[in-house]
Amino acid sequence: MTTNLVDTLNPEYIKKFTCIGAACEDTCCSGWRVNVDEETYRKYKKVKNFDMKLRLEKDITRNRSNPTKNNVAKMRMEKGKCSFLSKEGWCDIQTKLGEDYLCNTCAVYPRRINKVNNIIEQSLTVSCPEAARLVLLNEIGINFVLGQEVVSIREYSSIINTSKGKITHWKECIDEYRYLTILILQNRDYTLEERLLILGLLYNELELCVKNNRLNEIPDILGQYLKSVEDYTFKGAFNNVSNQLDIQLQLCRELVILRLKEGITSSRYLECSRDMMLGLKIEVNTTNEEVKEAYEYSYAEYYAPFMQEHEYMLENFLVNYVFKNCMPIDCDAPFESYTRMILHYSLIKLHLVGIANHYNGLTSDLVIKLVQSLSKTFEHNPTYFEKTMGLFKENNLMNLTYMSMLVKN
Structure with a gap:
């Protein structure tokens, strides 16, 4: 353990976290x-x-x-x-x-501590219920504070050092990637759906630069997207993006079934999964058309009206995800990192739409329960995500067109 005065970059919520012990709805070590x-x-x-x-x-x-x-x-x-x-x-x-x-393991959780270019970053994983509340329930969004603090560090989740000279590897722009990604995610002049589609375009361009060894173009691309977002170039640009809900639902159904086959010990997630499947009428003999009909009804009647007032909850989830995971260098390629984020978002949305239909509406407590238990079940299972990403690659789904379908309602 080290205790030093160090440079830090932390979300404001980090100082508010304390374990609530016996009052917690879940336990850290469960499952x-x-x-x-x-x-x-x-x-x-x-x-x-x-x-x-x-x-x-x-x-x-x-x-x-x-x-x-x-x-x-x-x-x-x-x-x-x-x-x-x-x-x-x-x-x-x-x-x-x-x-x-x-x-x-127990001393650090639910904190995630990264060291990025000699700056200590602490964040919380939303698989803890109290952490999920702190992250999701901030209506004005997540603010970050750069400063110096005395911190006690047991271990780092990751240590990242990049050069600041000529770009020799795409991952060297970690600071610029995260800054722009979070800036776009927090720009409420666009809907959350539009923000995710903008990021899809950005990460697709970054992927092409990497594949074609045009790393020197990355700073210009980041600058162009920053300008385009701020001058509203993308406003209304995605109105014609196709929405093939049947494909989305089929994939999500397969992903959920795959995870259930892996074996789940979280009773909270099993409750959420049951409510989702009841709400969307997902049964052995149910047709995709029947599931699609239930989804469309719930989305328009319950999910969309709730998110119109509470979209900041999913925004905060995504911003926290980007920061704590050091996205996009958490993967071997930029678009793969984007795909993982969209997968998390799509699973959350699918579950919430089903849960909303089951309960005839959504509440903040239901969102927190779902995000927390789903994160604990899915995000902390590397084996599952390897299989999931393999499914995407095998079916040639890791592309901008398909990701856009997953983002669209």
């Missing part, structure tokens, strides 16, 4: 594997408290197959929850030994 890092494991071996020493020996198992510095052991899980979780919803290790005895 997940809790890895124990080497330094913490050594601490556990030196614990003097007799009762806790016995529990630590009994409920922590060494990883003898492929141990790493961050994964030398794991906590024993009972009925999907960590064996050290008390009936009241608090961690017995923290309560009886202190916060310093938490493993890195």
